[in-house]
Amino acid sequence: MKNTFEELKIAKSILKSLDDIGFKVPTPIQQKAIPKINSGGNLVGIAQTGTGKTAAYLLPLLTRLQKPEGNDPRVVILVPTRELAIQVGEDIAELTTYSELRHAAVFGGIGWTKHAELVEPGIDIIVATPGRLWDLYQEGVLRLKKVKHLVIDEADRMLDMGFMPQLKQLQEIIPARRQNLLFSATFSPAIEKLAEEFLDFYDKLEVAPSATTVSQVTQTAYKVPNYRTKLNLIRYLLEDEEKFTRVVIFVKTKEHAEGVFKVIQRKAEGEKRILHSNKAQNTRINAIQAFKSGDVRILITTDVSARGMDVSMVSHVINFDLPRDYDDYVHRIGRTARAGNKGDAITLIDPADEWHWKNILKLIRKDIELLPLPEEVEVLETEFGENQDQLREIDRQRKIDDPTFQGAFHQKKRKGSNKRSFDDKFSRSKERQKRKKRRKL
Template sequence: MSARASARSRALRPARRQPTSPARSDKTPALASRRPHRRGSTLTTTFRELGILPETAEALEAVGITTAFPIQEMTLPVALSGADVIGQAKTGTGKTLGFGLPLLERVTVPADVEAGRAEPDDLTDAPQALVVVPTRELCTQVTNDLLTAGKVRNVRVLAIYGGRAYEPQVEALKKGVDVVVGTPGRLLDLAGQKKLNLKHVRCLVLDEADEMLDLGFLPDVEKIINMLPVRRQTMLFSATMPGAVIGLARRYMSQPTHISATAPDDAGKTVANTKQFIYRAHNMDKPEMVARILQAEGRGLVMVFCRTKRTAADLADQLKQRGFASGAVHGDLGQGAREQALRAFRNGKVDVLVCTDVAARGIDVEGVTHVINYQSPEEEKTYLHRIGRTGRAGAKGIAITLVDWDDIPRWQLINKALDLGFNDPPETYSTSPHLFTDLGI
């Protein structure tokens, strides 16, 4: 076993095999010394400079990704060395590749044997890396990102989540997978039925750990962790760090490096690229207000958030009647219907997606210019995740919140918690001149 382990570490860390190579050994200290000064700067460090495998860099370049975001630039040098990492970053800052690229390097595939980085004995059909996520939407997003980055090396990535038939997932596991991305319930089910073998996992990632806590998944997550080999790399990512998440990290991580990626000009809880507007609105006038906002100059894809499934379904219908290409995503829809609506939104067939908070996390769609909170969210975390759907990955975005008269006290608590400076939203109607000037309608 030790011979295999040493072969594996040689295969996965070519840098250590060639300490005399000036290219790699000079780069790391330079990066480390440069990092604090560059956190909010324009993106200049390429993934190749950060020392990822050339095949992975090639796969990213094929889809136009060459330079790293701050969370990626800070995480990669630490994570590629095999150390445990706690990453704290706002939603939409690019953390999927921050953990995804090191995770892909932990996996041995036939391409590595061909390149002379690994021995044939290192190959296995059991999963070598596991990503645990709270929602189905996030599961598909992370899976797609990993498939893109692992394409040239032909890394096999499988999404495992509930609301879908077991058979295709079991069939795929039988054929062999390198990376599994899954939600806690279905992962436990398949592991319990001995259909999912976790004995070969070398790298574990817990993504959106605070959301797993909110959804009550932490006990399931702990059961899954206890099925994994003790010797492994663990990475935990979370937008906020509640006590239970810190406790989880203390129990299951070994001397983790804590990385918090915020730019100096972006010290607030919300992303600086997102412009926020808050209006006190009347419930009866809200559909008309949304229709006006959808006529704003330069608007691309729009996500509208409602608190209840019924409101989401009603509003989507009203917008359709007004001639807008709108779809809905909420808990009453089956998984198939939810995925269909999301696919239509990604492809631009539908450019307005009305959803409940089931969709607030894990939907990462390029080109969302506006987020509209049709109803005030329950709490500040929900607000952050909703508006985090726009202004992603360096793009600019606009977030508009319509607050009912009776929701003002709830809004004021959110405003105070996030220190937004919108304590008393202006009374606004679909005919108010300031609505038109604010939003360029």
């Protein structure tokens, strides 16, 4: 096993940048992946976020490119979100401080002409979301005939977001003779199918079992009866400013994001920001940058908006809502305990979440400590509407486990299902009317 970047044969200009950044020792994924990438073969790397997987493919690729050449990119890195595109672009900028290699990060949400200006002078590496790469190709401002290396990063999220058609389109226009590198936090059947479609022969590298959580994260959970009590618990926890120094709160909807924000806006110290799909792109990017710099203490976000957020000093991740895609739990808590630091992940579980929580524990193969609610947290009564929603969800879960289960909300048979037909009732009614007439006569 190679224990230094020098032993991994990283270019001297890149080594100098690593020294400036303060990266001294390669992570396990880097130790295992870099020699395989250097060999030129195809690779599927399974690693959680926060393990150094981005540098695991960037370091050998930057080394192999050596210097600028021509105008067309030789490396294409596909990512699922604009935030991740920006992050990988920043990583490349840091690593190429002493190199003349040219790069650009392009993504949707802004006019393609701005990105056309970035690529027209010539680039060696392009980081892109699939849709924006296709835009630039279709407009004729980007040629892909010189591509030698294709990276698909966060492939599991790529599939979750429905990018498979775009990936297939791009496969048709990128030269067949290329090195393919696919990275994912999990190796689901869908990822295996994607690998088989894009990579004829490949080595699979798994630094930890699929869906394993980062070991430096301390995971705990609370059982909480309802939404309003969750808000009370969040407010109580965030009062401890010394412990909860930089916090990411995950919610399932923008409505919950706004609700959490309103509750902690005045009660919790420090700047707070929200990330969700209704927020403009610049607002989201600025919020992440402010969070990274430490100007923002609390970030409230949905899963999609948080992808690509690389912040090394997150003290806590709080799952206000459980994700319905269980792999997202692994991604979420990977926002803390990055770059060798420690962190805490706290999950709030309401009655409708308990079934999902058991499935998450099966996935990550861990038991997580359930903590009692602090005495200072006011436990409120569950409102009627929320209670009905919880019961319906619990019914749905039980039906999945037992298809014969009827439940409280199953469609009941109408009373009197054995009643006479309409024709029968009509004829009897006419008989009654005739009898009445005879009596009157």
